Amino acid sequence: MNSGSGVEILDPEAVFRVVDLAGVLANGVLGGAVARQLRMDPVGFVVLALTSALGGGVLRDTLLQAGTPVALTDPAYLFAAIAGAFIAYLIELKGKWANRFLIVIDSFALGCWAATGTSKALGFGLEWLPAILIGVATAVGGGMIRDIAVGRVPAIFGGNTLYATGALIAAIEMAVLYHLGLRNVGMAVAIVSAAVICTVARRRGWRLPGPGELSVRLPRRTRSKPSGSGAAEAGSRKKEQGWPRPRFGRFPRPRSARRNPPEPDGDAAPARR
Secondary structure (H helix, E strand, O other): OOOOOOOOOOOOHHHHHHHHHHHHHHHHHHHHHHHHHHHOOOOHHHHHHHHHHHHHHHHHHHHHOOOOOOOHHHHHHHHHHHHHHHHHHEEEEEEHHHHHHHHHHHHHHHHHHHHHHHHHHHOOOOOHHHHHHHHHHHHHHHHHHHHHHHOOOOOHHHHOOOOOOHHHHHHHHHHHHHOOOOOHHHHHHHHHHHHHHHHHHHHOOOOOOHHHHHHHHOOOOOOOOOOOOOHHHHHHHHHHHOOOOOOOOOOOOOOOOOOOOOOOOOOOOOOOO
């Protein structure tokens, strides 16, 4: 079908569904891979696959208030997630090439979800900024819920290579091309950009700078030693600071007793000769 702009040939809705299901399948495989690392049983595979594959879409549809999430109304989404768990359960993704495959498929799924989340938010009439936020939340939501479920720190919280940054760039590209009437082109560009950025970041070890790397240390001010009158003033200031130190001594005698000491008693004192 031709779109209104006359540029796109495929139906954008059909492309949206295919990309969305591809992201579900990829995230299902990732959830199953985590279950295999933790040596879970088949129930654990299915639960982590469903959480990873459908969490982002459910979060997206809930924030958009689009009625019942599409993951619960379209059986294809559940089948795709379970198929991902089944693939991870049967195939042991172990070794250098398997690790590279998981990195690529994770980056691919990130771009798929960022593109579909942003596109659906713009289709519901949201402005570009909240639509981009919805796209990023859709991309990282499933993985974040999965990591929290198994007691891991989600990748978007830092300490890892670029992850949410790739989703953000993909969502921005999708928003720009959507407003230009190029929805299908936006899907392709967003997916490729996120996949390339995240894969190269894993390869090169690119990370966002931490707080200690951007902190600015101010030079310490050197204080000159006081001399002369300044030393006396500094000493008086030191004395004034804080509470006065209590001093305990003998009680003074009355002045009358000091001026007129008592005369000795005649009977008690011996007479001088």
